[in-house]
Amino acid sequence: MTKEELDALRARVRRPVARLANSRTDWFRIQNKAGADPEIFIYDEIGYFGDTAKGFVDQLNTIDSPKLTLHVNSPGGDIFDGLAIYQALKAHKAEVTVVVDGLAASIASVIAQAGDKVVMAPKASMMIHDGWSMAVGNAAEMRKLADLLDKQSDVIASVYADRSGQTADFWRNQMADETWYTADEAVAAGLADEVEGKAAPADDAFDLSVFAHAGREAAPEPVLAPKNEAPVVPVVEPKEEESEFVWDFTAFKSALQEGVK
Numbered sequence: 001m002t003k004e005e006l007d008a009l010r011a012r013v014r015r016p017v018a019r020l021a022n023s024r025t026d027w028f029r030i031q032n033k034a035g036a037d038p039e040i041f042i043y044d045e046i047g048y049f050g051d052t053a054k055g056f057v058d059q060l061n062t063i064d065s066p067k068l069t070l071h072v073n074s075p076g077g078d079i080f081d082g083l084a085i086y087q088a089l090k091a092h093k094a095e096v097t098v099v100v101d102g103l104a105a106s107i108a109s110v111i112a113q114a115g116d117k118v119v120m121a122p123k124a125s126m127m128i129h130d131g132w133s134m135a136v137g138n139a140a141e142m143r144k145l146a147d148l149l150d151k152q153s154d155v156i157a158s159v160y161a162d163r164s165g166q167t168a169d170f171w172r173n174q175m176a177d178e179t180w181y182t183a184d185e186a187v188a189a190g191l192a193d194e195v196e197g198k199a200a201p202a203d204d205a206f207d208l209s210v211f212a213h214a215g216r217e218a219a220p221e222p223v224l225a226p227k228n229e230a231p232v233v234p235v236v237e238p239k240e241e242e243s244e245f246v247w248d249f250t251a252f253k254s255a256l257q258e259g260v261k
Contacts, residue, residue, distance in 0.1 A: 027077070030059050037067045038094075046077030046085070046107055053081035057088045068094045070115065076106025079131050079152050083107070086159065089114035099196070100124040100186075109191070110156055113163045118192040120183035126191055128171070129178040131156065164190025 027044035040060070047053055070089065076082070089096050089111070098115030105127035112118055112126070120126070130153045135145045157171035164171075186192040 027074075028056055030063070032063075037069060038063050038065050040068065040070045041073075042070065042108065042111065043073045046074055046111070047081030052078075053084035053088075056081075056085055060088055060092060063092070063094065065094055068092075068096055070096060070098045070111075072098060072100050072104045072108055072112055073102035074105065074108035074111075075103060076108045079107050079156070081107075082110050083152075083155065086111050086114045100126060100183075100192070103127070107156075110159050113159050113191070117194075118163075120186050120192045120195050122183055122195055122197060124183050124186075126181045126186045127178065128156075128160065128175050128181075128191075130172075130175045160191060166190065 027046055028040060028042045031039045031041070033039075096115045096117075098112045098118045100112055100118070100120050101124060102121070103125050104112045105125070106129060109126050109128050131149045133145060133149060135142055153172065153175060154168065157168040157175060160166070160171040160174075161168040181189060181191065183192070183195045187195060
């Protein structure tokens with residue numbers, strides 16, 4: 001383990017220990033106000049040295065409302081707790097809107113996918129990566145943990161695939177690289193529906209497959225007229241004047257009379 005990795009591990013351990021020292025085991029809160037839809041805030045590490053998913057789900061199941069909003073600002077946490085929360089939100093009867101206020105990283109990005117609609121704040125970020133853990137033991141124990149992490153990472157990739165339409169293999173590749181998304185990039189990747197304050201893209205109601213190109217995005221760039229150039233005026237050659245023919249009826253009458261004679 002490098003010094004940087006060791007420092008990161010120590011920092012990860014210090015945070016929940018400090019929370020416990022201050023008698024804080026909560027990493028979420030649920031807010032119910034009269035006349036307003038319930039709001040849930042996940043603003044800390046998920047289930048890490050604190051309450052497990054059971055505490056969250058127990059409170060979630062007390063909500064009897066047609067709509068609820070989940071606000072997320074979390075670096076992630078326990079995979080199993082996160083997947084349980086994801087499933088509980090998916091199964092809840094309420095229409096769930098997820099708003100990523102700051103960060104939805106690691107398993108928090110999975111929880112975000114439980115929303116019927118996922119909204120990114122303009123400056124928010126989303127991060128996905130393979131599951132990771134710590135282990136103590138012999139080589140066999142290490143291999144068992146590696147296999148478990150691969151299985152859980154496959155499950156996480158399937159969640160991203162369900163929402164985005166991309167394959168789970170595609171998402172495993174993105175997770176292996178630890179990919180970070182801005183708000184706009186999360187929408188473009190299919191992990192979110194819109195950026196707060198921006199209009200959501202309209203659904204295409206027409207089947208454009210009957211055309212050579214199925215819409216503007218599938219068509220080549222149009223040829224545009226050069227800018228700042230005077231329009232070309234076609235030159236029209238003047239026609240030759242045609243001689244004007246005038247009937248001489250007097251001469252015509254005389255000719256007829258001569259012919260009769």
